[in-house]
Amino acid sequence: MYDEIILALIVSIDTCIAAAAYCNSGIKIPLPSAVTISAVSAAVLALALRSSYLIGQHIPVSVCSICSQALLTFIGLFIIVRSMVRIFTKHLSDSGGLSLKNKKTGIVMKLYLDDTAADLDDSKVLSVPEASLLALAGSLDSAAMGLGSGYSGVKPFPAFIFTFAAGTLSLILGASAGKKISSLRTDLSWTGGILMILFALFCK
DSSP states (O other), X not given: OHHHHHHHHHHHXXXXXXXXXXXXXXXXXXXXXXXXXXXXXXXXXXXXXXXXXXXXXXXXXXXXXXXXXXXXXXXXXXXXXXXXXXXXXHHHHHTTSOOTTOTTSOHHHHHHHOGGXXXXXXXXXXXXXXXXXXXXXXXXXXXXXXXXXXXXXOOHHHHXXXXXXXXXXXXXXXXXXXXXXXXXXXXXXXXXXXXXXXXXXXXX
8 A cells, every 4th residue: 555655646746846836827727627637647547557467467577577667767767857957948948048938839848848838828727628738748657657566566546546636635735835836946846756766666
């Protein structure tokens, strides 16, 4: 049960940071949109866990262990690099050297650099379709955690419940502490990458 809780907490870090960014930008996340974000993230994790478990039935445990550690470590490093890129991009944007509002920039790249780009119509309210887009774009962490952990006995349904609950709570926390978190003027999603690497190395 501890592994399911740890997974849920790691996956929810990005959700909390994204909610803080939305709050600081004056963008509201209605309850249906919040539920959508949490549900999509939890569902992706559960499906990846189940897929990993099925794959693990046909592959030696030692191979599964090596592959899962490598996958989780790679994704953890990717998250850290992404955070560094966001910090650098934010610095350029603040200094006027880069605009994230450029219409020629693809939505995937915009979401990679700025979570608030999911508010496509600039309505300052995140609709359910926009929330789905944000959730899918941010589900890489969930998919990686699921694929790297399913063979080890982490159960999909408890993981879904814990991730859904943690995601909802992280949205509330991020929204309430948004200005304080965003006032740090840096991207904190690198913490999720470090925790993912630690999970890969020690929680097997």
